[in-house]
Amino acid sequence: MYHIKTMSAEDLEFAVQITDTMDWGMINEDFELIMQLEPEGCFTLSSDSERIGIATTISFGKVGWFGNLIVNETHRGKGAGSLLVKHAIQYLTSKNVKTIGLYAYTEKIPFYQRLGFKYDSDFIIMKGKGFSSSIQAGLREAKEEEIKTIIKFDQSCFGASRKKILEPILSDSNNLCYVSFEEGQLAGYVAAKVYEGIADLGPLVCKPRRGRVALALLKIILNRLDGFEISLCIPKKESEILDFLSKSGFSEGFRVARMFYGPDIIKYCMYIAESLERG
């Protein structure tokens, strides 16, 4: 008999343990953060009294994101995973979310399609080291008082305000954020979450058809992260940026497909994702 409950502090160890079986590199703090951002939207699935799976969600107004779905290997193929997805859809719908996004391993596309998600586009997880290269003039680090402007700009692309995740990322002095302006208007920004020796690069958001601006923003932040181990999730169609990364020693980790449940509202100005579990 399956039972789904809201994830709590006592599930942290289990959540890390089960995701370690897939080498997702999640630590307690990752789950603490997502539970803090969406306290009612992170789930633990049990069969009788044994914990066998988890999934997380985040709601940003009209848009929500689904992630970290995993079921214990011995319990797969019996409907447990589907139950977690349906439960998450129900939860996000109750929060008034109209569109749910996720990043799926390509082999899981049919699984999510059966649950109502539609394929949107391919993304590639790239891994490599930060390095110095020639940088373009006119870009600079974001100022604290620009955070509101960045969040508003991001909303025009993402389709909903990501304030609840962007504010903590952009206000953390360990992290980095660079901006590019055109005639006094924000044309793009890039952020990176920086830890000891490693960094998750993203989001990178620019106005549509600003591949050059995106590349310049990427270069300037990689300069600052010289020597750091970096990972990022980028649309496969961004061939110019991918070429630059490959030539600079980055290599492909794995591929995922972005999928949506409900209307597709994200515009084509997302050059690098924030994270796999939050969009």
Ligand SMILES: CC(C)(COP(=O)(O)OP(=O)(O)OC[C@H]1O[C@@H](n2cnc3c(N)ncnc32)[C@H](O)[C@@H]1OP(=O)(O)O)[C@@H](O)C(=O)NCCC(=O)NCCS
């Ligand atoms: C993805 C994952 C969570 C699915 O969990 P699961 O419990 O096996 O999911 P389900 O049992 O609901 O569905 C799996 C398959 O079994 C089938 N199935 C479900 N109930 C069934 C039943 N009673 N009898 C026979 N088959 C059944 C489903 O139709 C589904 O088939 P499909 O994959 O061809 O669509 C699991 O494979 C997993 O943890 N994988 C590793 C982590 C991972 O890849 N996560 C997804 C990241 S995108």
